[in-house]
Amino acid sequence: MTDVLTIKNLHVEGRPPGGDYVPIVKGVSLNVRKGEVLALIGESGSGKSTISLAAMGFARPGCRISRGEVWLNGRDIMALPPHDRHALRGDEVSYVAQSAAASFNPALRIGRQVIEAPLWHGAGDAATLTAAAVELYRKLDLPSPETVGEKFPHQVSGGQLQRLMAAMAMSCGPDLLILDEPTTALDVTTQIEVLKAFRDIIRDQGTAAIYVTHDLAVVAQVADRILVLKNGETVEEGPTNQILHAPRHDYTRTLMAAVRPAPHLVDHIDPAAAQAPVISVRNVTAGYGALTILSDVSVDVPAASVVGVIGESGCGKSTLARVVAGLTPLREGTVILDGKPAAPAVRDRPRAALKDCQIVFQMADTALNPRQRIGDILGRPLDFYQGLKGRERAERVAELLELVDLPRGFASRFPGELSGGQKQRVNLARALAADPKVILCDEVTSALDTVVAAGVIELLKSLKDKLGVAYMFISHDLSTVASFADEVVVLYAGRVVEKGPSKAVFSPPFHPYTKLLLSSVPEMRQGWLDGVADTSEARAASAASVVIGGTGCPFANRCALAISGTCDTTAPAVRDLPGDLQIACHLPVAELPVS
Amino acid sequence: MSDVSDHGAPRASVFAGLRLTWTAGLAGAILLFWLVLALFGPWIAPHGEAEIISGTTFAPIGEGGLLGTDKLGRDVFSRLIYGVRTTMLLALITTLISFAFGVTLGFAAAILKGWFDVVISRIVEAFMAFPSTLLALVVIGAFGTSITVLVLTVGLVLSTGVFRVSRALGYDIGVMDFVEAARARGEGTWWILTREILPNSMAPLIAEFGLRFTFSILFLSGLSFLGLGVQEPAADWGLMVQENVGGLFLGSSAALIPAACIASLTVSMNLLVDWFQQRQQGETVLEKIDQ
Structure with missing residues (x-):
């Protein structure tokens, strides 16, 4: 040819x-x-x-x-x-x-x-x-x-x-x-x-x-x-x-x-021993203006554990993190930080409460002030929360840089002089500077190359073991969440559709939406696409798009198993299944999708 | 990545980092020339500011003084040199006033939002709805022609534009992740304003300062021409045009020379601002490519 x-x-x-x-x-x-x-x-x-x-x-x-x-x-x-x-x-x-x-x-x-x-x-x-x-x-x-x-x-x-x-x-x-x-x-x-x-x-x-x-x-x-x-x-x-x-x-x-291997091929982590939650989100409803993004969301993050929040773009993952951090005011419900109810707005929270819960944003490029040196970016929370100054502060900044595997000399650099992966490490170090109990990670690896992202995940794991910090790990990448999270929450159109220990969430029975998400993760196998694109689930899912704020089950219009007359009119209640699993679906347990 | 070498530029030698175009170089040279004259004028000028050196009024170039004489027989060259001082100093003060008001209120509106933003913005829009010269005429007419009134009035009129620019900048930068991170940390409004937003809006504000400075020169000269600005016997370029405009019919260039000087100052300033903005934009474009 x-x-x-x-x-x-x-x-x-x-x-x-x-x-x-x-x-x-x-x-x-x-x-x-x-x-x-x-x-x-x-x-x-x-x-x-x-x-x-x-x-x-x-x-x-x-x-x-x-x-x-x-x-x-x-x-x-x-x-x-x-x-x-x-x-x-x-x-x-x-x-x-x-x-x-x-x-x-x-x-x-x-x-x-x-x-x-x-x-x-x-x-x-x-x-x-x-x-x-x-x-x-x-x-x-x-x-x-x-x-x-x-x-x-x-x-x-x-x-x-x-x-x-x-x-x-x-x-x-x-x-x-x-x-x-x-x-x-x-x-x-x-x-x-x-x-x-x-x-x-x-x-x-x-x-x-x-x-x-x-x-x-x-x-x-x-x-x-x-x-x-x-x-x-x-x-x-x-x-x-x-x-x-x-x-x-x-x-x-x-x-x-x-x-990373497809989520159902990962050896899932066993649920962590029950710990008092550092973050407890109870029945929270929130949104912007007239738009409701989150409705009736409840999530617990136990101390020293990783809770993965997954879902497609627009499902309210980032809004959840912003509500917990106090950046977006909630309309109903409560956020409890370390056993104490937190004020809805960040300016009403005492410094001690702010210190315990830190947020790391997705785009490391925009999350660091381009006009401040790394030493000042990391030094400010040290000064702000702990009152460290001068030599003491500089020493702690150097320790933080070493903690995230960066050379001490980076303190004198500007963010523009760092690569994407290095910036994300600084971003993480800034959160660690507060010595928090929990870090909200909002898509922290999504903008990074696979090799670099894998390095950041390894770093998160080692920090958790070393410092006992908990993460609310928000991502659309199921494979990463599956390999890393103790517990998983699946969000769809601002509602929790399934949650539980990651082992239970990533093994049958599934919520129909979880099943769709799992089967959509591309596998490194030639011919995978032909197999998956012709299933009834994939066809039903591509026929419609997400509707936020409708009546009934939010997923009903894209669900191959939807029961007409029930799913499109009544919102499903959250049901407890064996193994600490919770699923919001009208289908009888026996009819929930398996493998 | 090769980031280290690329972004090390700000720390390199000032002149190596400037990358002047020839227009910017020429404009810079002209501005420097006027600045030197403004600083050392009294030692350079051959005659006094209001000194009458010749009985001949509207003497042509070369006769009497170097650039001829004006309607009272004063040396045009000396008055030009004294004039650059008045013109540039007044323009600088009015621009500083307009920035003090405009930037403070603009950033405050962008950060505080809500009713404060609404009230201030509507007031500013009401002022902007008037033609600026007319507004200045009314105020100066009411309060009389003193330098203080002149400078304050022009400063306030110009601050409306500065307000809009700073408010837009404040809104844009205020939603960036690093500002959100500062908010999430619990930082107060003053920290966010001075440490997060202001350093990141310096480049557009510097460009805006140049433009406002130019506009302020034109505005002040215009008011002086109308007889509402600087008063005789002080020398000001706008005033010199007005004084000598009658000489045009006699073939005198005494009115044209200060006009040309105003043009050279404003055009140079504009060229320099253009170069500065292009340089800033060019850098951001290239940074994107380098990824």
Whole structure:
């Protein structure tokens, strides 16, 4: 078969502020044949996105393609004048970005944006192009394909928008499709429908594709070949099967080792011995303005244990952490910290209560004040809660840095001088500086590379053993929670649907939603996608989207087992099951989903 | 990552980190020139501020003084040098006043929110609804033409714009995670304002200061031209234009030279602000790429 794209000895350089050009991509060569999907994998900073952009002859502002050839359909596009190169984009090659929400213009109807590129290239008039787009919507399995183009971007769900983004990229019938982390920002249940749509349309149209991702399990589902990158250089290249099962290079093995097994394959932790709760959230209802996010949520965090809170985006996980921290006022219910009821607002809480419960935010980049040195960031809570000053304070800052495995010298640096993983460690050290009884971890590993995230999880575990601190660990990553949490709370649309010891939650019987979540976590097994996408659960789940604040069971509209007349009208009561498990579902125990 | 070398820039030598464009360099040189004249004016100027050196009024360039004489036969060159002092000093004071009011109230509104924000914002909007020159005319007309009234009035009128900018900055930065972290720790409003929000809004505020300074020069010169600003015999560029505008019909450049000086000062300041903003934005764009 012929090569659609050949890149020979590509060098890309980037210029940091005030500096000289430094190499980002150092001599990478690759080729993609017709109908083939090549995956580029690597950690952030490995140059995978830069290479995928170079395949269009494009370099981001501040970067330049310094050397190398990019052959697309038998032409060296680097030799073309800029105008001709521009004409190729959206015609012979198209690009799907990570965030569809950021790529669509919110002020224009979807249909108009989908046909914009072919219309610009003169591929036909608006009517024929719209008809072709409707055909694409149908192939991508979008609901009501005839009318979806009439909608505005905010009127469809995130997963649908990502598929519409694919429709936009495919509308010009490209020979090469570049997908840059297209499912990374999506929830696992949504990821399945999008992955399947992408894979089917690539097969159907015989398009060549470059798939950029850091998620090996996703790669196993879509790629024919894999190119492993590190620091802008090729580490290893080979067929998917070989890379996944017989990696030759050590770095590839490190990447594979950082992948956590699917939650039902983890040896779950036994429930911790009963301890007095350090946080007790009782029947809390909270929200913003007229919107109710959490309704009637009760969660206990026993001392020196880990309680995982899982659920999809928008389910109220972060709101729960903010309510406990006093940042978002609650409307009903109480938060009890270490046996004493806490004031709803942070400003009404005494310092001793604030000290015991610290919060760590998801984005380490924005959680540290860029104008303060690490020493000041860590020193402030020491001063604030314990009155430490001067030499004593500096000594404690150094100890804290060592506690999170960072060199003492980092105290004099600014956050901008640290990598993402290092920032997250400082973020954690700031919480530890207060010497708290419990730390609220809000998606602390979600923005990190798998290898770095694994390191942070290990650190959290060792700190728990060393200091006896408890965590409320909020995450959408079930595998991490399963391997780490003593107890698990599953949230859906602001309600607790299942909770109990992690062993009981991750083994049958399941709440139908827990079952869906578990089965949606991609496995590093080729062909997993085909098995899971065709189940009745997956189909029911992708047919509708989350409704917050409706009547009845919130999951009823996406549940394959919903009992009509009951689930959609009456909210299920929380039932106690053997093994300390609590499930909110109308189904009789015998009919709850197993394995 | 190569973060260490990239972000070490602020600690490197000041001049290496500046990365001046040629327009910014030229603008900086012009501003420096005026600043030196303002500081050492009395020693440089060949004649006194109000000294009449010639019987000939509106003498052309080269005759009488270096740049000719004005309507009373005073040296235009000397008055220009004295004028830069008045013009820049008054502009600086009014801009400082506008920032003192605008930034304090703007950040207070952004942090305290609620009724305080509503009341202050509506009052500021009411002031902004008036054309600023008209507003200044009314106030100065009511309280008389003294330097104190002039400076306070212009400062207050300009502070409305500063208020809007600081309030927006305060709202933007106030929802960032590091501010939330400070709130969760239990920090008071004063700490959050001075340690978390203010240091992170310095760059846009410095740019805003430059723009307000420019605007304040134009505003003050305009008022002086209307006879409501600086009063004779003191020298001010706006006033000099007004004094000598009659000479235009006699072919004298005595009114054009101070006008050109006002232009050189304001255009230079604008160019410098442009460069500063581009540099700030450029850095953020490049930081994103470097990831």
